[in-house]
Amino acid sequence: MSPRHAFPYLMALLLFSSCVPPAGHIVRRGSDAGIDSQPIRVLVLHSKSPVVVYSAKRMKLRTLRGSKMLLDTEHRRITLNPEKIHTPLVIESWDSPIEVNRKAYRGTLEIHNVLGSIDVINIVSLGDYLKSVVPSEIPSDWNREALKVQAIASRTYACYHILHSRSKRLFDLDATTSFQVYKGLSSEKQTTSDAVEETSGMVVTYRGDPILAYFHSTCGGRTANDSDVWSGSDHPYLAGIDCPYCAASPHFRWQTQLSLADIRKSLQRNSRFTGTIRSIAFRSHDGRVTSVTVRHSQGTCTMTGNEFRLLVNPDTLKSTSFHSKKSGGGLQLSGKGWGHGVGLCQWGARGMAENGKSYKKILQYYYRDGRIERMRGPIQSSPQPSHL
Numbered sequence: 001m002s003p004r005h006a007f008p009y010l011m012a013l014l015l016f017s018s019c020v021p022p023a024g025h026i027v028r029r030g031s032d033a034g035i036d037s038q039p040i041r042v043l044v045l046h047s048k049s050p051v052v053v054y055s056a057k058r059m060k061l062r063t064l065r066g067s068k069m070l071l072d073t074e075h076r077r078i079t080l081n082p083e084k085i086h087t088p089l090v091i092e093s094w095d096s097p098i099e100v101n102r103k104a105y106r107g108t109l110e111i112h113n114v115l116g117s118i119d120v121i122n123i124v125s126l127g128d129y130l131k132s133v134v135p136s137e138i139p140s141d142w143n144r145e146a147l148k149v150q151a152i153a154s155r156t157y158a159c160y161h162i163l164h165s166r167s168k169r170l171f172d173l174d175a176t177t178s179f180q181v182y183k184g185l186s187s188e189k190q191t192t193s194d195a196v197e198e199t200s201g202m203v204v205t206y207r208g209d210p211i212l213a214y215f216h217s218t219c220g221g222r223t224a225n226d227s228d229v230w231s232g233s234d235h236p237y238l239a240g241i242d243c244p245y246c247a248a249s250p251h252f253r254w255q256t257q258l259s260l261a262d263i264r265k266s267l268q269r270n271s272r273f274t275g276t277i278r279s280i281a282f283r284s285h286d287g288r289v290t291s292v293t294v295r296h297s298q299g300t301c302t303m304t305g306n307e308f309r310l311l312v313n314p315d316t317l318k319s320t321s322f323h324s325k326k327s328g329g330g331l332q333l334s335g336k337g338w339g340h341g342v343g344l345c346q347w348g349a350r351g352m353a354e355n356g357k358s359y360k361k362i363l364q365y366y367y368r369d370g371r372i373e374r375m376r377g378p379i380q381s382s383p384q385p386s387h388l
């Protein structure tokens with residue numbers, strides 16, 4: 001039977017149906033390889049439609065459990081239909097990236113059927129992952145020290161999620177702004193790849209563990225306390241600090257007009273309420289709107305400032321650092337910065353770097369009491385770092 005015919009036949013024979021995570025570990029304990037060579041699991045696609053996979057060179061498809069070989073081919077496109085995936089699969093190539101719906105990725109793929117949809121998980125080294133993430137999160141032509149800052153912040157953020165998510169789901173992070181943007185091979189740039197390699201293995205730690213290294217575009221003059229943005233989050237290294245370095249950002253100051261009709265529509269879309277708005281009250285702390293109370297014809301609705309920002313439109317209501325006044329049939333908002341405002345201010349890092357500050361000084365400025373350390377062993381909760 002030719003490989004072309006073997007594939008659908010074997011798939012039809014696979015009777016197992018499972019969404020259970022693989023039993024493997026992220027790292028081999030005792031490995032002396034640097035952490036950048038260790039694997040990270042990134043969800044790159046969740047699709048109800050067929051997924052096309054391609055490699056220009058040799059490509060193997062096997063079952064995750066038992067390693068039963070289903071296909072060994074060259075220069076071929078494989079179409080994976082959700083209804084035919086009955087057991088988790090692994091797709092590997094040699095010396096060649098694998099394309100998923102025409103987007104190329106380094107490393108290998110795992111294919112899972114999750115409630116009738118295909119989840120494609122890219123298993124890639126942490127270093128290769130970062131070479132795509134860093135230029136996706138900041139411009140690759142920024143100051144070299146600022147690129148190193150982003151490389152370390154993104155590595156730390158990824159390590160935190162490897163440590164805290166592995167037992168809960170099939171992947172460590174997804175490829176979107178919900179975590180960090182990962183676009184695969186086509187996004188890599190030489191300058192940011194150099195920054196990843198020059199900072200290889202370096203993370204920011206607090207009491208020995210990688211921190212939850214949040215970052216954002218522009219704080220507007222002062223970063224936010226994480227507790228003012230997300231209820232239940234209160235990390236000492238994410239306390240708000242003054243930032244006089246991000247004034248060059250195009251988002252340093254902004255204004256926008258919101259009509260009550262637009263606000264009502266946004267909140268209705270998210271099932272918050274359906275009544276006519278009578279008043280909106282904002283409560284602030286440390287310069288940020290922390291709570292929004294909307295009184296309307298059917299009752300009262302209260303949410304955090306960050307929830308309000310995300311519900312209304314984070315592209316126009318750019319941050320929770322704003323003041324409002326009544327204007328016509330709505331509100332005139334004057335604000336500062338772009339993003340949630342917690343942790344590293346990227347435009348601030350750029351400003352500090354252009355003022356001659358090193359990546360270490362910049363990171364220690366935004367992540368208070370954080371230490372910059374090189375993790376050499378496996379990614380685990382009690383690293384044995386070498387202090388720099």
Ligand SMILES: [Zn+2]
Pocket residue numbers: 218219220221222223243244245246345347348
């Ligand atoms: Zn700033």
